[in-house]
Amino acid sequence: MRKLLLYMVCLFLVFAEGAQAQDLDYKFLDAIKILENKFGTVLPKSINSQTCDFSFSAPYAKICDLITSVDNKNIKIEKITIFGRDKEMAAIAMSLVCGENMPNINAQKVSAFCNLCKDSRLPWVSNKGKNKNITVTMIETTFGDNVTIKGIADKSGLVFSDLFPILNGIRSISAPFFERGKFFDTEDGRKMEYTLQCKWGAKF
Known part of the structure; x- marks a missing residue:
């Protein structure tokens, strides 16, 4: 009986962790959707329960807007790279990290x-x-x-x-x-x- 109870607890923790990871994935997808609505196609390079890397194009003048669009208490920009490409548009690579009650970027x-x-x-x-x-x-x-x-x-x-x-x-x-x-x-x-x-x- 004790072994069965322990097994059930472990099983619950596995499913709970999986559900939490899925929730974090959805938060990243929501962030990507926000960027796509504003700037067009976003190309994810990697995405898991904790981190997400992707790239896209945006005007230099909109860089501030895109940063504030995704930065919140659950998602933080870990790194952003701006590549010069043409006169008005920049190629941008961004890494996000997900957590709980994360501080906003200064x-x-x-x-x-x-x-x-x-x-x-x-x-x-x-x-x-x-x-x-x-x-x-x-x-x-x-x-x-x-x-x-x-x-x-x-x-x-x-x-x-x-x-x-x-x-x-x-x-x-x-x-x-x-x-x-x-x-x-x-x-x-x-x-x-x-x-x-x-x-x-x-x-x-």
């Missing part, structure tokens, strides 16, 4: 990140006609302490002479730091892929 950081991504001074790869020697290809953050910026430069010195003055003029971030550079050969000659780490603006 609203000031959300605003700062959005302002950074849509700042017209940034030499996004799509706008390289403004500056053919250096471009920004990616901006990424977990809304922790840092913002990561990646790009391509014809010469390593251009990161400091051309890009740093631009970044220092953007109030959303501060203290850009050259983390690493990797050289590679192309048809147009040797180039460098750089990675920078920036702090949030002084008000943070």
